Amino acid sequence: MVREKGHSFNLTQRPSSSSSKAPSFSLSPSVSTPPSPSIKETNETFGMSLRLRNRISSRLPSISQLFSKQLSVNSAMSTELEGSSSQFDFEEKEELYYSDEIASTSTTKMDDAQRKLEKSRRLGLEFEGQLKNLTHLLRVITEELPSYLKTQGGKLAKILVPHKQGDHILLQIVNKMKMIKGFHTAFTDGFDVVDFSSIQEDPQLATVIIENADVLKSFIPFLKEKRELVEEVKLSRANDKELDLALKKFEEKHFKRGGHLNLQNQLDRIHQTIMRYGFLMEEFGKCFSDGSEMKKKAEEAVKKLKDVITIVEAEMATATENETRKVHERLQGRFDTFKKARKLLLQERVWSDNGMRLQERYLILFTDCMLVCRLTNSKDPGCTFEKDFYEFDLNTIEIEIDQYQEYEKVLKVSTTQRGFFFLFENGKLKTDWIKAILDSQEKMKNRIGYDKKIVEAKKKFLKPVWVLESGECLMEQCSDKFKSPEERNYCRRCGLSICPLCTGFAPVSQYQFEKQIVCPDCFEEILDDYVTGTLFPEELKLSRKGKLYVKTGKTEEVKAAEKLFKEPKKRDLKKFDLEERKKETKAFGFVYLRSGAMETEAYAWLKNDNRLVFVKQKLDFKPIFERNIGSHNVQRSKEKDGFVFAFSKKGRTTDDFTFRVKEPNSIKKWNTVLADHFTDSK
Structure with missing residues (x-):
């Protein structure tokens, strides 16, 4: 649920x-991640407008279900392939590029044979892209990473030195990637004879796959221990801040494009690439007429890849069984x-x-x-x-x-x-x-x-998740700031953070009517149900000397109903409506509010009425600064660490206030919602 x-x-x-x-x-x-360069080039080659992406219907072929099954079980660290490496978002790629029902101007005038011909060429180009992208990744890890660590000097350079007690985890990974690189080179060398620009006319692609597919089995030893390698990398980074910082800089240059890609994530790409090869080849085979030589060769290549994938899956399933045994022991x-x-x-x-x-x-x-x-x-x-x-x-x-x-x-x-x-x-x-x-x-x-x-x-007994993202009481007409964590209470019925004066007690149904902390709003609702006689189930009620008693908790301890209530000192306050707050908001996000040379971390909240409110924590309501920007112009400027938005009242040259946005997705969001206020041409 x-x-x-x-x-x-x-x-x-x-x-x-x-x-x-x-x-x-x-x-x-949310902002969708743009497609990788290789996919963009493919789109441009065939005139597929990006504006038509949402009009493309999707169809998941049977083999893709086989490919995605193992990913859902074993790929907690799987990642999109971004930047210099194309993405492996299966659903997206199948939706966007490989359906027969492509709704684009360039294809509606083609007959079925022509469309399939164009599709086969696109598939061939992406297959070539997958080969190049994995080759690039292996080169980065086996050549760029060691070179980078050497330039850092000190203990980071010593990581690459073998030790009798055992090599550092990064050295182990570099050595294993060198082995994989050799096998992958043997696999890709066979494709030198393939002309991917005229792939739909020559069965050479399928022939090369048939001859070289068995090489992919050599990846199995790495795939079986991938999980353990990733865990060791994560632990090593957690225990060595200098190493973690150095790797983050390396990842920023070579991997990062979506804000979450790192070395650990990249290790999963070998498995994903093998799966992708199979999917692309099966789709390629659908582009040719039954009985044709191209069709026969493609089907033979698909069968060969399926055999390899079945072996890989079986070996990785064995690895999963081993993982299960380890969990049992732990x-x-x-x-x-x-x-x-x-x-x-x-x-x-x-x-x-x-x-x-x-x-x-x-x-x-x-x-x-x-x-x-x-x-x-x-x-x-x-x-x-x-x-x-x-x-x-x-x-x-x-x-x-x-x-x-x-x-x-x-x-x-x-x-x-x-x-x-x-x-x-x-x-x-x-x-x-x-x-x-x-x-x-x-x-x-x-x-x-x-x-x-x-x-x-x-x-009915599900407990709420406490609302931690506020530094103040979330009751209207209160909003007292919390000076320490000890001052903060949480309503056990709705999860909102409340101050001591807004804290009451009442029997909460999720806790089997035990006496729990509640906010003023929930207190009134529970009390109303108690007064009307609808709060407690009949099987929990007892009557003694004219008074109502109730079985509470898992042990069904009997307590007087009236003793389960204690009203808050601020009783008649209503909780802030967080859902309504979202409806009245154009944008919200983390920013750096500037005052001269100083910056303050804050969350900017632009309302529909053009009020721009800055608060200290995500769900605070009491502003630290506020302006109505309906009569403001906005000047943008790009800096090393993001974009700066400078607001000035129309007709004036001096800035009223300024804030900086760092994350690319947030920059795009603010550029959109503030478009009517810009005075620059950036």
């Missing part, structure tokens, strides 16, 4: 719109990882925010449940977990999706025990988890024994 915030999310599952929880809030519109036998029909999907280190501090946690996702574990030794990637861990039935959890830049790495999960605010290393990992959870929930509905009524009954 998912509660979706903001713009639509490209998932097949239908999001649930019903929830009594306080919504999370962020107002940065849980010290306290959880049945080998239960029938239960399979390990994903596992990841994350941070959990409880409003007081960040705590490291380890998430494990199976096909039927999710575990939240504590590590006994955070410096050991294979350490055991503490004996007490959370176990949640996937049927009875809900996730909140915020499609905004400020929440790119955040995953909010409501469970029957508590709400979680998880922070992932990057947005891609979070997206992988969302897809895996939703896919598993959908599949569980078709299992024998699934009872919708029982599931819905359990969901």
